[in-house]
Amino acid sequence: MGTVVGIHGIGQQQLGRQQLLTAWQPALGDGVERACDGRKVPNVPLNMAFYGDVFLSRPESAAASKAGAASGPWWERLDEATSAELESTAGELLPEGAIQEANARPAKARTRMPGFLRAIDRHFPAGGLLAIGDLVQVRRYLSDAEVKARVDAAVDAAVTPECAVLIGHSLGSVVAFEYVRRHPGLRLPLLVTLGSPLGLNLVRRLMPNVSYGVSFGIPPTVRAWVNVRDPRDPVASAGPLGQWWPGVDDVPPVDNGRDAHSATAYLGKKATGQAVLAALPGLSGGRA
Known part of the structure; x- marks a missing residue:
């Protein structure tokens, strides 16, 4: 059936892979169940690419701290x-x-x-x-070569050939796009971006091998790209990604409530579940 790999977003340096999986797994399961009209489904085969430690500061002494x-x-x-x-x-x-x-x-x-x-x-x-x-x-990820190399290495270690769905939230969507770009031989059924800053000038201007201000289609290594955004999410408020990557499926805007940038709120949405079901129809017994 294939597996799903999640790539977390900004500000997770105090957490870890297991803690994030504990939050992401049920949230994504809720999204899939909503896509199945509430019918219970097996747990989504989810792994997490964790890179937060790269941004964890390490004071050299108590005085420095x-x-x-x-x-x-x-x-x-x-x-x-x-x-x-x-x-x-x-x-x-x-x-x-x-x-x-x-x-x-x-x-x-x-x-x-x-x-x-x-x-x-x-x-x-x-x-x-x-x-x-x-x-x-x-x-820092886009402009510091050492930071980028360490983050990319963590993702490379987590994504296996069985990966059918790559889900990136926030900075994780940029990291996921970079993973796709760095692996031209990849054949990925689905890329899902949640609360993505890929539309921001700051991000597109710094992305390697992307001509700023130019529109691109979906990378040929990806069969489908689904983008989910809450218009009140400041990180994603540059607008639909299809403006820059024609062919991206910008699903209708979602409402994440008070925390518009919440990863678990995005994961629990029916639109996210529908996208995952399309790539992993076995979750619903073949009835996506």
Whole structure:
């Protein structure tokens, strides 16, 4: 029947493969059962490509750890180039004039928070600030060769020839796309992207071997590509991926509730289950 491999997203460095599987397995099972109109189905054969440790900081001493804890919020530790790119990304996600309006407002208690982050926090109150902060990891993956090599190696170790479905959430969708690109001999029945930042200028500009501003079709190594997005998800709010990769099946928008970027909310959607069933019809006894 084949297997499913999940590639997690940003900000998972404090977790591990087993913890993520514990969350992903039932969530994906719920999506499949919804696609089967509530009928119980066997557990989806799921494995997880875990790379979070690559982003886990390791202070050299207790003093260094204490100094890091006292160094203030993450945006105060950004270098100028990263801050500029995040501000440009915020401009993509926000209504016109939102950043200028935030800059004109008194900062109150968040005096040192840049205006573009205050605008994000106001427009995406449920996790927007965290989401754009974690885009720092996306940038590191695409611009730091050592980080990318370590992440890619973790995925290579997890994806076997039996893999029929590759599911990438958030940064994981970028990593999944890169896996497909790096393996030209691959024949993958289904790529599923959830809450993907692949449409953001920041991401497409940094992707290797992709001409910025040019549209591409689905990679020839992939039979089908299904993209699931909540329009209120700041990471995925650049819009349907079919704008840049014609042929992508951008299913109707979903509603993930308060946590629009939640991996488990995406996995539990009927649209996700339907996509997986199409590639693994044996889950429903051959009745996808």
